[in-house]
Amino acid sequence: MPDDEVQGDVTLLLKAWCRGDARALERLAPIVEQELRRIASRYLQRESAGHTLQPTALVNEAYLRLLDRNKVEWRDRSHFLAVAAKMMRRILVNHAIARQTQKRGSSAVMLSLVEADNVPARTHDLIALDEALVALAKLDERKSRLVELRYFGGLTSEEAAEVLGISPRTANREWDLARV
Numbered sequence: 001m002p003d004d005e006v007q008g009d010v011t012l013l014l015k016a017w018c019r020g021d022a023r024a025l026e027r028l029a030p031i032v033e034q035e036l037r038r039i040a041s042r043y044l045q046r047e048s049a050g051h052t053l054q055p056t057a058l059v060n061e062a063y064l065r066l067l068d069r070n071k072v073e074w075r076d077r078s079h080f081l082a083v084a085a086k087m088m089r090r091i092l093v094n095h096a097i098a099r100q101t102q103k104r105g106s107s108a109v110m111l112s113l114v115e116a117d118n119v120p121a122r123t124h125d126l127i128a129l130d131e132a133l134v135a136l137a138k139l140d141e142r143k144s145r146l147v148e149l150r151y152f153g154g155l156t157s158e159e160a161a162e163v164l165g166i167s168p169r170t171a172n173r174e175w176d177l178a179r180v
Helices: 004-016 021-044 056-069 076-103 122-139 141-152 159-166 170-177
Strands: none
Touching: 004 021, 004 076, 004 159, 021 056, 021 076, 021 141, 056 076, 076 122, 076 141, 076 159, 122 141, 141 159, 159 170
16 A cells, blocks of 8 residues: 555544544554554664663553543644654653663662773663753744654654644754754
């Protein structure tokens, strides 16, 4: 099935689900699962090899949270994926903060300075990136959302522009500015 056709099907199924059609959700789940796994994999690629959260668990957690949002008026596939990407980011940041807190607690392990140099700082990176996006949002909410959609959600410039309601040219210009 061509990409445009799949995107159209997802949009139609999302709208049917919003109207209360439970069968639409049953048909929607396997279609979006692959895209949610792609987003989860993109997030987890940036994590250390020993990360305790697996793509399947991240997708399942995000999916459960998306089901709780049954009052959302889904506009289209891009809107759905944007919300899913944001949820996955929140889940990972919360997970990273919990792990960091746990490391400071009673389960801390003594390391020599040599060993400490080899401990990946990915948890800190994720938290720092989240803080940077929050700071950017205070300056320019749209640029922050654009970075989240493109970097984490894996949306193209055109898809992100559609979600944000701006032209692809504006999205490209703002992407360049946000990266600076």
